[in-house]
Amino acid sequence: MRLIFLGDVVGRSGRDAVFFHLPILRERYKPDCVVVNGENAAHGFGITEDIFTKLRDAGADVVTLGNHAFDHREILLTIDREERLIRPLNWPAGCPGRGTALIETARGQRVLVINGMGRVMVEPMLDDPFPAIDIELENCRLGRDCDAVLLDFHGEASSEKMAMGHFCDGRASLVVGTHTHTPTADHMILPGGTAYQTDAGMCGDYDSVIGMDKAEPLQRFLRKLPVERFKPAEGEATVCGIAVETDDRTGLALKVAPIRVGGRLQPAEIPFW
Numbered sequence: 001m002r003l004i005f006l007g008d009v010v011g012r013s014g015r016d017a018v019f020f021h022l023p024i025l026r027e028r029y030k031p032d033c034v035v036v037n038g039e040n041a042a043h044g045f046g047i048t049e050d051i052f053t054k055l056r057d058a059g060a061d062v063v064t065l066g067n068h069a070f071d072h073r074e075i076l077l078t079i080d081r082e083e084r085l086i087r088p089l090n091w092p093a094g095c096p097g098r099g100t101a102l103i104e105t106a107r108g109q110r111v112l113v114i115n116g117m118g119r120v121m122v123e124p125m126l127d128d129p130f131p132a133i134d135i136e137l138e139n140c141r142l143g144r145d146c147d148a149v150l151l152d153f154h155g156e157a158s159s160e161k162m163a164m165g166h167f168c169d170g171r172a173s174l175v176v177g178t179h180t181h182t183p184t185a186d187h188m189i190l191p192g193g194t195a196y197q198t199d200a201g202m203c204g205d206y207d208s209v210i211g212m213d214k215a216e217p218l219q220r221f222l223r224k225l226p227v228e229r230f231k232p233a234e235g236e237a238t239v240c241g242i243a244v245e246t247d248d249r250t251g252l253a254l255k256v257a258p259i260r261v262g263g264r265l266q267p268a269e270i271p272f273w
Contacts, residue, residue, distance in 0.1 A: 001109055001148050001248060002031040002273060004259065005176050006241035007183070008066070009041040010204030010211035011232025015051065018203050019058045021239045021261050026059040029243070029273045032105040034059055035113055035150055037178045039066040040202070044212060044232040046071030049078040052085050062086065062101045064115040066154035066179055067122055069097075088117035088154060089136065090127040100136055102146065109147040109248075112140045114172075116164070118155025122179070129153070130167060137171045142251040148173040149251065155179055158198050165196040173251050174244045176200050181210040183240045183258060183265070193252030201240030206264045208233035238263030243270045 004025060009018055018036065026034065036055055038047045046068045055063050062084045069087040070076065079085050079097035089099020101113045114136055116129040133151065142149045149172040153164045161177040168175050170192025176199075177184075183201025190196050202211050209217035212230045219227050241259040246252060260268040 001246045003244040004031040004034045006036045006203055007200030008037045008178050008181055008202045010202050011044045013234050013237040014204040015041055017237035017239050017262055022059040029270055033061050033111045035062045036060040037152055038063045039068045048072050061103055062113045064152040086115045088115050090129040090132040111148045112146045114151045116153045118160040120157035120160045122156045142171055147251050148246050151175045153177050161198050169194045173246045173253055176242055187256050187258050189253045189256055195244040195253035195256040197242050200242050203239045204237050205233035205235040206238055207235045236263045238265040
């Protein structure tokens with residue numbers, strides 16, 4: 001099976017880049033499932049129903065979120081209605097929405113997408129993600145109940161993301177980190193067969209401070225005084241993500257590669273499709 005995951009979409013620049021490049025990626029590489037993190041898509045903070053719909057129209061099978069999941073009030077209703085829009089599953093009980101999506105591909109294969117969030121240096125502080133994710137992996141086992149498992153683990157600390165990767169090794173097809181908006185160079189297949197990358201990076205303008213226009217972050221670092229709201233940078237965005245090919249028999253990863261298209265970063269094409 002062919003899986004593509006794209007990192008945090010940041011603002012209009014990131015949205016426009018994904019709207020343009022994702023249909024091309026789908027046409028060129030013929031992925032069976034595409035997952036996109038959309039938690040910074042609406043002016044850098046949260047997502048709206050309209051943006052979710054447009055991401056789906058562009059080719060996203062599932063849209064994941066993170067700590068900004070509920071920054072726009074309208075999403076409280078949308079997330080209950082849309083099964084392919086998911087938020088971290090370790091949000092406390094009673095929170096709107098769901099943390100997993102089990103979808104069927106065009107070839108009839110089943111993909112479990114899980115969205116989790118770390119607790120180290122991230123607000124709000126959610127429930128422990130490790131037992132919550134463990135329950136999902138046991139209830140829908142790779143190779144028995146589904147053909148692939150993709151976990152978007154939204155977190156700040158690389159140590160927590162790495163620990164989650166090893167915790168899921170052999171039980172997931174891909175564990176990929178989001179939230180720091182910077183692509184890491186550690187894409188690999190873990191000993192148990194799970195593809196892993198600490199952070200997929202963002203789909204946004206990299207002439208910025210993690211996707212935000214540079215002026216206000218610099219002001220706050222230099223003078224410790226907020227002057228105005230953060231706003232997304234508006235230059236050409238780089239679409240960043242990861243591609244994984246899995247074994248149809250086991251659901252475990254056979255090949256993994258980063259994706260970088262457009263913008264300022266050095267391009268990275270998928271070499272095996």
